[in-house]
Amino acid sequence: GGVERMRKLGRMINGEMEEAFGGGGIVAWDEPETWLRAYSTDFSRTIQSVQAVLDGLLGDPPASSLRKGGRASKPRRREVDVDARHTSKMIPDPNPRRYVGQAELERELLSRPQFVEKEEEMKPLAVRLTRTLRESGILGEEAEGISFGVGEDEAAKGGESDNSVSGGDPPPLAWNQLAEILVCLDSQGRLPPSISRKDLSAAAEHNARRWFDLLGDPRLAAMAIKSLAKKMVLNAEEAVKAAVVRSKMDGANEKGAVTSTSEDPPSPSPPPILHVFSGHDATLIALMCAFRLERPAVWPEYGSYLKMELLRLDDDRRGESDGGGGSVGTGEGVHQKKENRDKNQFYVRFSLDGVPLRSRLGDVDGDKHRAGNSGDADSFLLRWEDLRRGLDKMERVLPPLAAPDG
Known part of the structure; x- marks a missing residue:
């Protein structure tokens, strides 16, 4: 595991x-x-x-050569x-954001046509995976509404972002949240049977690509x-x-220029x-x-x-x-x-x-x-x-x- x-x-x-x-x-x-x-x-x-x-x-720890009471003992490591x-300094998307204008820059980068097109292409997979996790009962309430992902915070909270789907499904989990949950379930051998290795790989790769595309902007990388x-x-x-x-x-x-005395400060x-x-x-x-x-x-x-x-x-x-x-x-x-x-x-x-x-x-x-x-x-x-x-x-x-x- x-x-x-x-x-x-x-x-x-x-x-x-x-x-x-x-x-x-x-x-x-x-x-x-x-x-x-x-x-x-x-x-x-x-x-x-x-x-x-x-x-x-x-x-x-190696066996100690010391013996107590006639038996070998192992010192406690x-x-x-x-x-x-310092969690907020170790993740690129803390809430609230750390710098003035950081959220605005994220929205600017998210609105690029190529980025929007890729998000729309991958949305059906996010919807299907989220539905499977919810129906399986694996997805606990603690996972709902929690998001660590640039531009996905409002969607996870049911806010302003356009993340709606047809067919009556609730909005899918944010990509970063979805990828983290899938990886965790996979490491524990608890993935639902209907989620294939191909699905798992596609979700992980899209999440990584998403981060690289956004943080490839040096301004956002510095803030993040x-x-x-x-x-x-x-x-x-x-x-x-x-x-x-x-x-x-x-x-x-080597030159013999240094002599140590008892008055010298410790190294x-x-x-x-x-x-x-x-x-x-x-x-x-x-x-x-x-x-x-x-x-x-x-x-x-x-x-x-x-x-x-x-x-x-x-x-x-x-x-x-x-x-x-x-x-x-x-x-x-x-x-x-x-x-x-x-x-x-x-x-x-x-x-x-x-x-x-x-x-x-x-x-x-x-x-x-x-x-x-x-x-x-x-x-x-x-x-x-x-x-x-x-x-x-x-x-x-x-x-x-x-x-x-x-």
């Missing part, structure tokens, strides 16, 4: 981190608070998903706190997910600063290596649009994960550090290198389900800011400076907040 799939994802991330950092991998398994942070929206499904990822990531306080994108970049910035400090200290130690604690964010399909797509990533060949499916890695340039290769998990994941850390040409040149690499994706944030002067040509692996690397510049540009075009940012 869905939970086991998330555990498997956690185990995969564990293996990637062992490969990236070498040696014992995650040696402080019983002190995850020293290297790991976890966040989620406040939906039970996303919280359950991130907990399953963490379970797979941390694994079973510390639980990782999941921060679920800037806060989460900024959080990810600031997490990485902590790792950049820590790595620069370490490089300076290593250089000074700052290293920042977390891995940040895991558990959100929704729309969260993932909004981030892809905000970071200007190329669209994947296959639409993101349930359990997909977006990974952002922070890397540092080496003479012969790129140092690697991995992260990921849930619907959205980031990893920050810098692998130890030898004979760097520039120890302070950092790059970011994005991937979806392990497939690298290029970012256009660095396309200021053609491919001037890319690490390599479009045909090689380095073309997937984005200079750290260009990522920061892209975030700054995103913030500059934002209108005022509709309410104080809590």
Whole structure:
């Protein structure tokens, strides 16, 4: 089921981190608070998903060599706190919207002729799927009138949007709501028999296409997910600063210029290596649009994960550090290198389900800011400076907040 799939994802991330950092991998398994942070929206499904990822990531505790009362004991693994306080910053369509003019921009984008035509083409499927769910008794009252979907809020509430249908059927569920419910039922093996795999795929693909079409507008992408994108970049910035400090200290130690005394202040604690964010399909797509990533060949499916890695340039290769998990994941850390040409040149690499994706944030002067040509692996690397510049540009075009940012 869905939970086991998330555990498997956690185990995969564990293996990637062992490969990236070498040696014992995650040696402080019983002190995850020293290297790991976890966040989620406040939906039970996303919280359950991130907990399953963490379970797979941390694994079973090894048998302790300590013995109590003549019997081997296993130390209790510390639980990782999941921060679920910032849902409105982790979904692209909170109610109310976060920025002045956001709802008006959504309506403008929704009124484009091609978009309207596609919505009309797909409406019969939405009506049929909604009717099937209602008649099966699976659709509880709690699902009625609740919508997370751009331009679908009024329809779900029976408001002004023209979402009426013929034949006496009530308005269909909003696409984002419908897709979420179907995915959840499928992961639990509870889909009604009359809903085929083709139906499921068509609903998921249309919902993803809908999000990509709307959030492909850079103005809306910035309003929708800037806060989460900024959080990810600031997490990485902590790792950049820590790595620069370490490089300076290593250089000074090599020259014999640094001597430690009891009066020296303690070294700052290293920042977390891995940040895991558990959100929704729309969260993932909004981030892809905000970071200007190329669209994947296959639409993101349930359990997909977006990974952002922070890397540092080496003479012969790129140092690697991995992260990921849930619907959205980031990893920050810098692998130890030898004979760097520039120890302070950092790059970011994005991937979806392990497939690298290029970012256009660095396309200021053609491919001037890319690490390599479009045909090689380095073309997937984005200079750290260009990522920061892209975030700054995103913030500059934002209108005022509709309410104080809590």
